[in-house]
Amino acid sequence: MEKIEFIRLLAPMIAMVGIAGVVGWVLTTWMRIKNGYPLDGGWGQAIYPKTDLEAMERIKLLSQENAQLRAELGSIKDRLGNVERIVTDSSHALDREIDALRGRAN
Numbered sequence: 219m220e221k222i223e224f225i226r227l228l229a230p231m232i233a234m235v236g237i238a239g240v241v242g243w244v245l246t247t248w249m250r251i252k253n254g255y256p257l258d259g260g261w262g263q264a265i266y267p268k269t270d271l272e273a274m275e276r277i278k279l280l281s282q283e284n285a286q287l288r289a290e291l292g293s294i295k296d297r298l299g300n301v302e303r304i305v306t307d308s309s310h311a312l313d314r315e316i317d318a319l320r321g322r323a324n
Contacts, residue, residue: 222261
């Protein structure tokens with residue numbers, strides 16, 4: 219009789235631990251899906267996203283596009299640096315340069 223009473227007292231705690239484990243597993247799986255992490259099956263094989271030829275080709279194309287955009291961004295930064303230098307150059311120095319050029323022309 220004592221064993222049955224002990225089991226009755228312990229059963230709700232065991233159930234709560236089991237439910238907490240299942241809820242935790244569901245929550246971590248949802249967070250992995252939401253943030254784009256790959257999901258693994260029971261034996262460690264990838265379930266999502268599947269790696270096939272189409273996905274590899276897509277990754278390759280995106281990598282190429284990324285490289286092109288980085289190169290374009292670098293050239294835009296260079297141009298912006300030149301524009302900033304021109305704009306922030308003091309107008310007095312520009313006036314002196316123009317006057318010096320006019321003096322050479324005369």
